[in-house]
């Protein structure tokens with residue numbers, strides 16, 4: 406199947422596409438903004454969909470910024486969005502741990518704000534190893550001792566990630582009774598015009614392969630995150646939801662897993678070459694791609710007289 410540029414198909418086909426869904430879920434980074442700079446007319450585009458009676462909500466894999474801060478930034482950038490309309494892996498993790506009534510200590514590799522929020526929810530956190538240790542094996546082994554009270558390893562994005570933190574996670578994961586919960590494991594962080602930053606994927610892969618453990622991933626493209634979002638947003642008919650994202654594996658894969666319609670934008674991580682030379686599973690293919698939300702806004706503004 407050839408993926409068509411939505412901007413280049415006839416008006417009838419564009420209208421048919423827009424009529425095929427009754428609500429939208431959007432990824433944030435690479436879709437509505439790049440490096441926190443909004444895509445031109447993205448906020449207007451979202452308003453226009455709402456005028457058409459289609460609610461818009463946001464699904465990000467970025468959890469190191471609390472949803473409240475993300476919300477504030479979007480409001481400052483003139484996006485008309487409610488806090489409840491933003492979900493991130495942190496919220497899914499809290500929801501999951503509460504559902505299973507998790508009581509033991511959590512060893513969390515995540516941002517300070519993430520860990521503080523977990524504590525404020527009443528969860529007990531294991532202490533972090535020192536940021537710097539003496540550079541010899543004796544010191545290494547002393548700092549990666551097991552603690553039976555730790556019942557879960559939580560792995561998310563941590564700017565201050567160290568080798569010792571990963572080693573300590575591995576110690577806990579050797580116990581099969583220790584839960585393994587993760588957030589996003591994206592390959593790239595599409596945060597700037599100078600190119601991507603290294604994402605969480607490579608350390609995630611190292612931890613899963615070395616421990617032999619399959620984590621409960623509460624982030625795109627996992628089915629666990631899909632279940633959380635479906636419940637949280639009370640989605641009754643996934644086939645009538647459009648998911649807009651900039652990453653093939655994380656976003657299109659997630660939409661496929663969830664049974665949503667898909668639209669790929671080229672304003673983030675994915676460039677036109679990856680669309681033309683498709684190297685991903687066939688079922689991840691969207692019917693359409695579009696340059697960005699600026700172009701999508703032009704289409705709906707013209708066709709629907711907004």
Ligand SMILES: [Mg+2]
Nearest residue numbers: 432434435651
């Ligand atoms: Mg993205």
